[in-house]
Every structure is written in structure tokens, then in C-alpha cells.
Amino acid sequence: MAPVINGKVIFNEVPTGYPEPGKTLIYQEETIDPNTITLAPGEWLVKVLVLSVDPYLRERMAAPSETYFDAFPLGAPIENFGVGLVLRSENPAFKPGDHVYGIMDFAHYAVCRDSVLAKGHVIDNTHKLSWSTYVGAAGMPGETAYYGWKEYARSKEGEIAFVSTGAGAVGSLVVQLAKRDGMKVIASAGSDDKVKYLREIGVDVAFNYKTTNTLEVLKKEGPVDVYWDNVGGPTLEAALETAANRGRIIVCGMISSYNGETPHVFKDLTVIMSKTLSINGFLVTDLEAKYMDEFRATMPKLLASDEISFREDLTRGLENSAEAILSVQKGTNTGKKVIIVADA
Numbered sequence: 001m002a003p004v005i006n007g008k009v010i011f012n013e014v015p016t017g018y019p020e021p022g023k024t025l026i027y028q029e030e031t032i033d034p035n036t037i038t039l040a041p042g043e044w045l046v047k048v049l050v051l052s053v054d055p056y057l058r059e060r061m062a063a064p065s066e067t068y069f070d071a072f073p074l075g076a077p078i079e080n081f082g083v084g085l086v087l088r089s090e091n092p093a094f095k096p097g098d099h100v101y102g103i104m105d106f107a108h109y110a111v112c113r114d115s116v117l118a119k120g121h122v123i124d125n126t127h128k129l130s131w132s133t134y135v136g137a138a139g140m141p142g143e144t145a146y147y148g149w150k151e152y153a154r155s156k157e158g159e160i161a162f163v164s165t166g167a168g169a170v171g172s173l174v175v176q177l178a179k180r181d182g183m184k185v186i187a188s189a190g191s192d193d194k195v196k197y198l199r200e201i202g203v204d205v206a207f208n209y210k211t212t213n214t215l216e217v218l219k220k221e222g223p224v225d226v227y228w229d230n231v232g233g234p235t236l237e238a239a240l241e242t243a244a245n246r247g248r249i250i251v252c253g254m255i256s257s258y259n260g261e262t263p264h265v266f267k268d269l270t271v272i273m274s275k276t277l278s279i280n281g282f283l284v285t286d287l288e289a290k291y292m293d294e295f296r297a298t299m300p301k302l303l304a305s306d307e308i309s310f311r312e313d314l315t316r317g318l319e320n321s322a323e324a325i326l327s328v329q330k331g332t333n334t335g336k337k338v339i340i341v342a343d344a
Contacts (some may be wrong), residue, residue: 006032009106011061013071018329019061021322023226025078034109039090043113044120045085048104049344051322052135053315053337054169055253069117077105081118081140083131084110085253085344091120098121101134104323108341117285127304135200136169136336137310138300140284144252145173146295147287152250152280153226157182160222162239165230166203167194169310169336170252174228175203176308186221188214188235190331197334201309209235218242228252240271251281311335 007029015024024296037045056069056096057080072078082104086094094100098122102120114120123134136142155161161178165171166187178185179202187198188209198206205221206215217237218224223244229236239249272279302308315324315334320339327333 003033004109006107006109007198007318008077009283009318011074011076013074013157014063015061019058019322024061025322025325027319027321032109034087037088037109037111039088039111040113042091042189043111043208044089044094044100045087045109045111046104047087047102048082048084048106048108048110048318048341050083050131050135051106051318051321051339051341052081052139052141053321053328053333054141054337055328057325058329077107077110079103079105080283081135082110082326082341083123083134084112094120094122099131099333101139103117103240106317106318107172120313127300128299129304130340132312132314132336132340133300133303133310135338136312137173137308141169142299143288143292143295144284145170145177146251146299147284147291148250148282149174149177150291151282151287152248152278153178153181154248155181155183155226158184159225160184160186160244161226161228162186162188162222163228164188164209164239165190165236165253166332167197167311167335168230171228171230171233171240172197172201173308175223176201178226179203180306182202183226184221185294186217186224186277187239188217191240196343197311214238215241217343223247226250229254240266240269240277243271243275245275247275247277249277251279314340315336316340 010026012026039116060069060072062071083101086096086098100120101123103115103118104112124168161183162172166175167189186205187203189195195206195208222242225244227249229251230253274279313333318341328337
């Protein structure tokens, strides 16, 4: 290949609130020659096609002692799950022309290696899904929903589930898994458009938490047997108060506290004991060994056949990454946020 322009999204400074485009994250370009980039044993070079934007990225924009994942190094590109076209490889698992899912820099061209977040794998796209689907419903967000639900829900037909951020990349899949198990599903979202989408995917009681009191809805429609928590804070407190005896709470995320907001103070946690509640937090990586093969054999087929539906919010252009990341933190995206870096 001839020399090419390689853009990168650089972690420039630790934010105190929401990450600011042009300040927290900056876009830079340099000229590189992909043929002369040194690859260590086990590494592979990709042309990046799509990148995932996920809420947890904000947790990595922190001082090293303040995050449960490795913090992004200042002055270096941020990274996340992506799909890339292999150009060169020093890894026997990959060859030029393969489409590989894994962790890669926010860049046009990236040197990849296996990480604690994900081991790279060649995508067997038997069902002809878009590459963007493989960083969304068929990727980490889908894995999160599938693994967490399978492991902790212990769902029974006729029970009641409540899902916060139900129109999001993870929540919308959890909603549909609960419905497939025969549950009544309550779900919240932050706009009327998202509430409409919740109804389209089968939610029985859908509401806008910005205009409707969550606690009142749960008191009327509960008690809640399974609560899938994506937000924490007052929503989690309302779910605790209205939980059924022996209810299960699955803590997947707490975006209400990611951007410098004052931590919520819970008024009464004795219900955990008196109702004998089970509360499980999890990271998707903890459950990969148990469910990954099952997920890869099951979910792409369900998505291709429209048995499980999903919605994407695509941002075109690596240079627009910071704005895309901010939209997810503020909840203004209207589906799984994906950055389209290149078409082929």
C-alpha cells in the first residue's frame, strides 16, 4: 500500500463531568505506511470498519485508580470493540482479508492484539448481517444482555420484569429475552420516541421516566420479580422498594453516576434482607467462558430472522467520534451508537 492518512481519537485530559469534544477527546491525523508498521508476534494490522460506542467508555476516561477497567493513557488513542479488515498479520489465527472482531484503537488503521476485554476472532458471517451489527446486538452489548439474563434472571412465565434504559443497546435486548420467557415487561426510557420503540418490541408497560414517576408506575404494575439496572440512583431505589419477595436485581450499569453527578444516597436498604433479594453485579468478561459459544450460535440467527429486533444510530466519520460518545453519555442517541469508519 502507498502511504495513507491515519486519523486517531486521542484521550487528551480527564473530564470532571461529561467528556467534551475537542478537549477531553481530540482528533489528530498523521501519514503512515501500513507496509512498514512493525508487528510483534501475535499482532495483526486492520483497516478499521466500525467501532462501538458504549456507556462504560466514560469509566475509562478517569485517573487510573478511579475505574474498574484500565484507564485510557493520556496522549494515546482510546479503544473499544470494533470490526476490522485484516491487512497484515503475525497471528496464525488471522490472515489478510479476514474480518475480525476485537478491541482496536479509534483510528483508521490499528495494530490489534488480544486483551482482557476481548480475544479477537474471525467473524463467520453466515447470516449476512451488517458489520455494525457485530459491535451491537451480535457483539458486546448483545453478549451483555444474553449472559447476564441467562445467569441471573431465573425467570418464570407470568413473572414481572422491569428494565431501565429499555430502548438502549443492552436494555432493548433484555426486554425481548424477558418476553421470550413469558414475562410481563415494564420498561423506562428518556423520550417519547423511545417509549414508542419499547411498545414496538413488545413492552407491556412503557413510560418516559422524565415525565412519569417511576415509583408510582412500579407500585401500580409490580411487584417486580426481576429488575435489570442500567442506571442506578433513584431508579434502583424505586425498584428495591417495589421488588417482590425473593426478587432478583441484575446490576449492569450505573450511568447516573458516570459523569460527576452527586452519588445517590439510599434511604432504606433493609428490604434486601426482609424481601430476601438477590443482587448481582457483573462484567460481561466474567461470563464469556460459560455462554460465548451458545451466544454466537444463537443470537446472529435470531437477529437475521427478525425474531429479535434491534435499532442502530450510526455516526459516519471517525472525526465525529467525540460527539458520538457524548450523545451516549447524555442519552440522546436513538439506538445502538456505532461509528462507521470505512465502508470496506
